[in-house]
Amino acid sequence: MSWQPEVDELKRRAELAKVMGGPENIARQHAGGKLTVRERIERLLDPGSFHETGALTGKPTYDDTGRFVSLIPSNFVLGTGRIEGRRVVVGGDDFTVRGGAADGAIGYKAGYGELMARELHLPIVRLVDGSGGGGSVKTIEERKRTYVPGNPAWDVVVALLSEVPVISACLGSVAGLGAARVCASHFSLMVKDTSQLFVAGPPVVVRGVGEVVTKEELGGSHIHAHGSGAVDNEVESEEEAFAAIRQFLSYMPQSVWQIPSRRPPDDDPNRREEALLSIIPRNKRRGYDVRKLVSLVLDRDSFFEIGRYYGRPLVTGLARLDGYPVGVLASDPLQGGGGLDAPASEKMTRFIDLCDTFHLPCVNFVDQPGFLLGTVAERAGTIRAGVRALAAVYQATVPWVSIIVRRVFGVAGAAHANTQRLNLRYAWPSGNWGSLPIEGGVMAAYKRDIESAPDPEARRRELEAKLDALQSPFRTAEVFGIEEIIDPRDTRPLLCEWVHTAYEILPAELGPKRRGCRP
């Protein structure tokens, strides 16, 4: 006698799980412009690669004779699957069952998924839609008691950040613990118009602080992928979200114990772009398109920007050089002159921690006028946020190279690399540096001289002209204050040579860093 009846039962029950919250709830989910959790998983992963864990979990009903009748599946779908052939853990809330609230999850599937990622050294993708494992007040009625909140599995959530890539997609209205899980990631994104993220939703907000707002006003992507920086990227559709997740993962190793994987290069490592010779305007007050600049240097179409609309004076993203993944930092002179403000500093800290944790060599395109100035910047604690970014630079041990394309000023400029290490760098002839810019700096240093002159204004101009003449980068090179000035067109060949060396160093550097990675 075989176990065939039980195996049949297994299949029948697995089919029940696929019904999710029933046709009506599924139709409602679709009407809201959203996919169901199973459709999401299917679209995210390589076709047919999903292997579910806990498909049998749910709330059963049995008839009077104790025979199993049916089951409302757990509202958390978990398993492993492949993305471009690489195994990942994926877990998502099923909003069609109990609105994704934790009391519908049954057992702790989400926590089990986090443990799978940690112990099997697999990247994890969270598809968050609902409270993401957080509670609902309904549990009070059910349990006839309350409980002291404990953020289940949070130790693992934190530990994962230092060990495997963690990606979260906010795909619905996400509050509380769900929102926290979205933010406890290396890369997060949300879908324009159909997703919102907040500490608590409108009904709780109105009771808490008396503010009457819609979900979208409170936590739409225009808030979190723009001003607040709580979520890295905004995408237009769920399909775009899955494509972005797949692309992000393509630059990442499976864990900190592995080297990021090279792709067959599809671009000439010795490509020298003529446009680089004139991309920096000779007029110091004119900006340029920094994204175009980096694209001319990096492997064609390989730049994947992270956090574009937050901390905008700094551009961060992943890219490839001769097929090898690298982290890229660059200042955008058209955003506040490229001066580091508090949000840009925070963005820099997180990005460097990401690259350092996963051994992604960093290329820093430097054009740094210094921390943002003025009362608003001071009130925002720019210097504190900036010093934290400095700490990230100095704690990083990943291979690092700087291309000084233009300005290096002040404390922020000095943080273009750990200047006490080798500090490998190449300056373009447009290089322009100093502890303070001459304009303004003159007035601070020669105040008495200027004020006592018969014509203070003329004296100031005279001093400025005198110092300006000493600003040629060649004078700095004469004393080895800058090691190399290069033809900008040679940037790509030099970086492609460097990246090979960097990747030869990496095997000796693998494993977790002493510094944990913070969200």
Added chain:
Amino acid sequence: MKNGEVRSPGVGKVIEILVAVGAYVIAGDEVIVIESMKMEIPVTASHAGRVATIAVAPGDQVQADDVLLIITV
């Protein structure tokens, strides 16, 4: 950016106004230049329309999100 309003992208000083009241602009047209951290930052129209109000003058200090001019759609 609210409909009709062109706002300052950051802290700085208005150094040039490139349009006059009544001028017709299209999205992407440079309308004002702000100087910030010694860099000239062109501010562009977010959509097409006629310049109804110019709220600043050259030399004015502005903060992020200050309204610079209003375009009627």
